Amino acid sequence: MSKADAKAQKRQKFEAVFSVLLDELVAHLASKNMPQVALDWYRRNLEYNVPGGxxxxxxxxxxxxxxxxxxxxTDDEYFKAAVLGWCxxxxxxxxxxxxxxxxxxITRRDQPCYYRLEGVNLIAVNDSFMLEMAIYYLIKKHFRPEPYYINLVELFMEMTYETEIGQLIDLLTAPENHVDLNRFSLERHQLIVIHKTAYYSFYLPVAVAMYMCGIQPASAAAGPDPYxxxxxxxxxxxxxxxxxDDFLDYAGTPEQIGKIGTDIVDNKCSWCVNTALARATPAQRAVLDENYGRKDAACEARIKATYEEIGIRALYEEYEEAAHKRIMGLIETIPVTSKAPAGQAVLRREVFKTFLDKIYKRSK
Structure with missing residues (x-):
């Protein structure tokens, strides 16, 4: 079997679990004596927004x-892991x-954003809440007897809050209709990225897997906490x-990344603009101030030309190598010979190397 076929098969197996969970969620709503129009609406919400990425x-x-x-x-272990994955x-x-x-x-995943569908509009606010609450219904249904049940609930709540904090900082730093590069900095970018992306996209999937595998938080006397x-x-x-991702939005071709980069015209607090701001001459800073965040192709071209003058590509290569070296050093702090009590797993370096290998030098 080719690598592409194996990847497709893996995705299909995972998607088959979503079909089961979709029916469970709609059936739960039906148990509340909801009319058919509400059940159909909820099903469309789930089908349109959850499995397409x-x-x-x-x-x-x-x-x-x-x-x-x-x-x-085992089949049961796979199903439970997939339930948490779908959460x-x-x-x-x-x-x-x-x-x-x-x-x-306007668009998301090559289709209209959900709120732009006919008849949806601000109903999408409530629909987003229902997507969130589906998480806690599924965790309760499938994990309530487990000793780590409350850990899962608290973890999802904490990761949601971290992301909302990041979204707040992002919205205040780069509002849609007001461009002010004085609000930008590499320190602000790092703060946004850590809270808005890193917690729920990287820590959350690993932490839920660790709880499912019986890895226990350590007390102060028992050495480093694995979490x-x-x-x-x-x-x-x-x-x-x-x-x-920020660099690829600027430097990647549509064929590579599957979309046209829009960070410049959308006034995004991107690593690229923040790196440029940190190194720009007064003349280059004036170009950035006058052209960034404008819905104009000529303005975007001026920003890109300024990035090239500043050397964003070489600076990114330096950043990437330093980041890879730093993360590999952190991975090597994980003990290799640790033993856990029967029925539990231990933290393995391979978990983190797998993540890093997927990302390092990626072009899409």
Missing amino acids: KLNRGLSVVDTVEILKGRSL VELLQAFFLVSDDMMDSS ELAQSILIPLGEYFQVQ
């Missing part, structure tokens, strides 16, 4: 459970539906991923 976050949960256990999963995807869907409204976005150790690696990894 790359599914990297959800699939990472399954992959991490398998790595931690060091073997293939992460539901959280992503909740964020995207609401974020698109806040940003007045704190995981977080210390995954947050920088998530930061690196977003910097890479």
Whole structure:
């Protein structure tokens, strides 16, 4: 089987679990004596917003459970890992539906943003809440008897709050209709990225897998807490991923990244503009101030030309190599010979190397 075929098969298996969960969620709403129009609306909300992306976050949960256990999963283990993976995807869907409204976005995943569908409009606010609450229904239904049930609930709540904090900082830094580069800085960019992306996209999938595999938080007397150790690696990894994403938005071709980059015209607090601001001459700074965030192709071209003058491509290569070296150093702090009590797993370097290998030098 080719690598592409194996990847497609893996996705299909994961998507089959969503079909089961979709029916469960609609049936739960039906148990509230909701009319058919509400059931149909909820089903469309779930089908339109949840399964259409790359599914990297959800699939990472399954992959991490398998790595931690060091073997293939039983059918029951796979299903439970996939449920948690889909809970992460539901959280992503909740964020995207609401974020698109806040940003007045037009398209998402090559189709109209959900709120722009005929008849939806601001009903999407409530629909985003229902996507979020589906997480807690599924966790309760499938994990209530487990000793780590409350850990899962608290973790999803904490990651949601972290992301909302990041969204707040982002909205205040780069509002849609007001360009002020004095609000931008590499420090502000890092703060936004850590809270808005790194926690829920990188730490959350690994942490839920760790709980499912029986990895216990350590007391102060028992050495490093494995969850704190995981977080210390995954947050920088998530930061690196977003910097890479920002660079590809500028430097990647539509054929590579599957879209046309829009960070410049959308006034995004991107790594590229912040790096340029930190190194710009007064004349270059004037060009950035006059052209950034304008819905104008000529303005965008001036910004890109200024990036080239400043040497953003070479600066990114320096950043990437330094980030890779730093993260590899953090991974190597994970003990290799640790043993866990029977029935539990131990934190493995392979979890983090797998994430890093997928990201390093990526071009899409």
